[in-house]
Amino acid sequence: MRSKLCAVSILMVLLFSSPLLAQSGWADPLAPLPIPRLAQAPKIDGDLREWKEVAFHDGVWDIYRLLHTPWYDPKVNRLTDHGMEPSAEEDLSARYYLAWDSRYLYFGAEVRDNVNDVSDPQHTPDRWYFKDAICWFVQAPAHNRSQEFGRGDNAFCFVIDARKPSYGAWWRHGSPSKTYIEEPLPRAAVDYAIRMNPWKANQGDFILEARVAMAPTLGKSEPNWRPPKPGDEYKLMIVHTDPDGGEYGGHFLLYGKGDNSATWGRIKLVGPIAPVERKPN
Ligand SMILES: [Ca+2]
C-alpha cells in the first residue's frame, strides 16, 4: 500500500511539474494567462519596443502551432492557397502582445503576412473579418454563461489599412439589453498605429500598436464592470483574418472557438513583470 501511495505521489509530482503543463496554461482552467500591468504608458506609434518585453506574449503563432491547440478546428482555423503562395508560415505568422494599466488595455502585434488585402467587394463597415484584421475579443468580468456578444462581451478590431478609414478600429459588443451591437470604436476611446513593412522584407508585414480605454467600452457593455485591479479575471480570444485576395480567406483563432464567449480562455490581470533575463553566457 505504502509503495503504491509513493508511486502515486511521484506520478503527481511528475505530472504537475511537467514543463508542458506549466507552459500550456489553457489546458488548466485554474491557470488563466497572466496579463501584466504596464508601469509606464507606451507611446502609440507603431513601435512596440518600449513595452513588448513587459507585456504578455507567448511566442510566434502560425498554422502549425494552432494545429496542436485544444481550440483548433480546421473549418475555422485555415489559410488559403490561390496558387503561387509562399509556404504556410510565410503566408501568416504573428506575435501578439497584451497588457493593461489603470485606464487602458494595450494590444500589439508583429506580423509576417505575404499580402496586405483590405479591399472587400461587399464592403460594409462591420466586415473587418473579410479584410486583413486583428481582433481581440474580451469579456469583462469573466463568467461561464453561454452567450454570443451579450452583456460584457466585446471585440476590439483593427483593420490593417494604413489609411485608417472610419471603420478601421471597430467595436462589436453586447449590452444589458442587446447583442451584436456594431459600431466604430469611439474616437476618444481608441488610439492605434500601423507600421507597414517594418523589417523591409515584405510589403504585407506590419506592426500594430493600439490602446483602448476600458471605462467607455467594457464599462458600457457591462455596467457592473469596475476599474481594473490585479487579480481581476477577464476572458480573451484573438481572431486574425487574412483573405489575401480571396473572400472569407484565412483565419487564425487563438484561445477560443468562436463567438460564444463560453469558449474563450481566461486571463488574469497581474502586476508589472520584469523582462526575460538573458544570461551573460
Ligand atoms: Ca510604441
Ligand SMILES: [Ca+2]
Ligand atoms: Ca497571408
Ligand SMILES: [Ca+2]
Ligand atoms: Ca494578408
